[in-house]
Amino acid sequence: MVQFSDAFRQDLAELMRWRRDVRRFRTDPVPGPVLDRCLQSFALAPSVGLSQPWRLRRIGSAAARTAARDNFRAANADALRGYRGARAETYAGLKLSGMDDAPEQIAVFCDDATTQGAGLGARTMPETRRYSVVCAIMQFWLAARAEGLGVGWVSILDAPSLCAAWKTPKDWTLVAYLCIGWPRDDDTAPELERLGWEERRAMPPLEML
Amino acid sequence: MVQFSDAFRQDLAELMRWRRDVRRFRTDPVPGPVLDRCLQSFALAPSVGLSQPWRLRRIGSAAARTAARDNFRAANADALRGYRGARAETYAGLKLSGMDDAPEQIAVFCDDATTQGAGLGARTMPETRRYSVVCAIMQFWLAARAEGLGVGWVSILDAPSLCAAWKTPKDWTLVAYLCIGWPRDDDTAPELERLGWEERRAMPPLEML
Secondary structure: OOOHHHHHHHHHHHHHHOOOOOOOOOOOOHHHHHHHHHHHHHHHHHHHHHHHHEEEEEOHHHHHHHHHHHHHHHHHHHHOOOOOOHHHHHHHOOOOOOOOOOEEEEEEEEEEOOOOOOOOOOOOOOOOHHHHHHHHHHHHHHHHHHOOOOEEEEEOOOHHHHHHOOOOOOOHHHEEEEEEOOOOOOOOOOHHHOOOOOOOOOOOOOOOO | OOOOOOHHHHHHHHHHHHHOOOOOEOOOOOOOHHHHHHHHHHHHHOOOOOHOOOEEOOOOOOHHHHHHHHHHHHHHHHOOOOOHHHHHHHHHOOOOOOOOOEEEEEEEEEEEOOOOOOHHHHHOOOOOHHHHHHHHHHHHHHHHHHHOEEEEEEEOOOHHHHHHHHOOOOOEEEEEEEEOOEEEEOOOHHHHHHOOOOOOOOOOOEOOO
16 A cells, blocks of 8 residues: 655645646746656546547647637637626736747647547546546646646637637547646736635535435 | 655656545545545635636435435446447446445535636636536545545436436536545556456657647
8 A cells, every 4th residue: 555645745735725727927948858747647647437538739830829829819809798897807907828928838638439448437427538638637737836837728719619720630629728838926826816806715514415 | 936846746646646546445434634634625726717616515314325326326237238248248347336335425516507706717618617626526536545545436327317316406517426435455557457448558649730
């Protein structure tokens, strides 16, 4: 039985406290070996039926990045039109993506048609394939933060239209667009809290059913 | 800038290597303070728009547990009928849930109608609310393993019918049914691999778009 120490558990809690959704990046590159180490955590993630349905693409070309940025801008302008008054003002002042600066950008998809795992566990809840991809992303996020890297998850996207622009295989669903790089600053409080959009709430006591 | 050490990063990778989907539990109880510490990692998880949409219920009463177990058995029998020959034989021999033994069982829902976060980031991709819940579950899973606890995620369930049996609020979606307890054994290889259902594959090199 492998045992972990109190010191490790404390550091793990610290890591979770300092992990942030980062949108402000320095532009200096991420060394390949560092990124590779972080990406190893994908292969260690749990997946329904051992289906490992995650598929990754490094978004590196000008064309692929422009498609993503244009898609984000349109979705973000649309979202802004959904708010009124003070909310709209706050929203307009938020920085919701690091796509202009992040040196590394990775699109993470789920292959909903994979035959790996022969469908085990995904018959009644096929969404667990996408959830497996999210588990892998969360492990990557923590591994990256442990290296000092920031990760930002952009979800203000029209995913089907972006996948069409990228000519993504038809069975793949975009789960996340990740911006990755060295963060400009560090904080234990989320930017949305610091800028007055929303406050974190404590976990309520666990109710029994 | 908080820095983490090489030793911590190595332990974090070890934690990910030893984390398993556990289905074989000892029946001795999980001390309350240990479980509480692990549950703290929910509140530290990222969530779209800071919406914190996770909702937890401890499944403790005989009625609530029986509803879950019966639901699993029916869904599992259904799933078995979907396989033929050697696959069906292997499937029938797998232990796919620890619901009979796990001392702690927690249902994790997503409140799809929460107003917290005012919908930020979830307009075009509302599924990111459920993905936020999965992020929190993954953090809990790692925190639990760091305490020596095993977690098993049961997805062979007819979720709408189980939610109806539990009289779950109508806007809540079941994301995961978690079995929690001290594992009977420990391995770096998933049980599905050891029992010949599927093999883990290495991550392919990152392709550039």
